[in-house]
Amino acid sequence: MRPATPRVYGLWEIGRRTLELFGVSLEQTLGPAPQTVWYEDLEVGDRFVSTAGISVSEADIIDFARRFDPQPRHIDPVAAKDSLLAGLVASGWHTAAITMRLLLQVGLPIGDGLIGAGARLDWPTPTRPGDELFLELVVTSKRLSRGKPDRGVITVEYDTRNQRGELRQHTRLSLVALRRPDPSV
Template identity: 50%
Template structure:
């Protein structure tokens, strides 16, 4: 039997890994898709966010959600999986250094999610020339284009090996 961790580690990379030197302000990345369903929403909620509007449609109808809604943290977890597996191929993985997140609309049982990300800032590190910080703004959208989650994340991104003194695509200046 394959463990969940082993299965996750075996996921194929669909993109060439990106280094700091490859990234520039305005670059955009779009992930693959993930189809939501009632069972996923309830299972996640039961384990991690057991509020009535995440567990029961009738309870959800009695709230401002107007029906069963996924936990925002469930949407965030799916966003991360989509980014890691198909959307933002950072060399060495997505290592967050801070984030702002909001959920302007609830995620529903029939939603098919995908993530559109844009590079907002690329900053080589002055003290650690083997890496830098990239600020990425991501929108998790459903099949209708509705934005369900907005996030702005600062990510630690390695520089290409041997490129610590080369100009970056974003700045054009040596670090």
């Protein structure tokens, strides 16, 4: 039976950190986290929140942008000062990559059997040096595949915000999820 109110996750992370204080890893205690995630494991309304943030420095922003998005506004603090965005800002693709890292930390069961198929990103404001980014996620829809009876599509939506609550990215992600195999077959 499912709880009446949406579940709030992040406890796995809290537990892991608490145990770390005593020099014990969660994996030693409970065994490895579950690796296979099925279509049945996520329900509309399930919520996940990050309990630890990821800090973004000017050096992080420049390092990522040198590899993938070497525009002056992302790599040159002096030139960026006079740009439309008034200061060095992270590439939106850097915010997207950090958001993926946060997604693995919120306790959303991600593993084999769950594959990103597409995403819609909005960047209302750019990530800036000194931001600490957090994630809040909700499962917004799920439906079975019409063509392939062994799988479905789950949609999750999440906000990437900094320590002041400023929205840096909103994401809608479609995940292909396998159905749990029928043990009677």
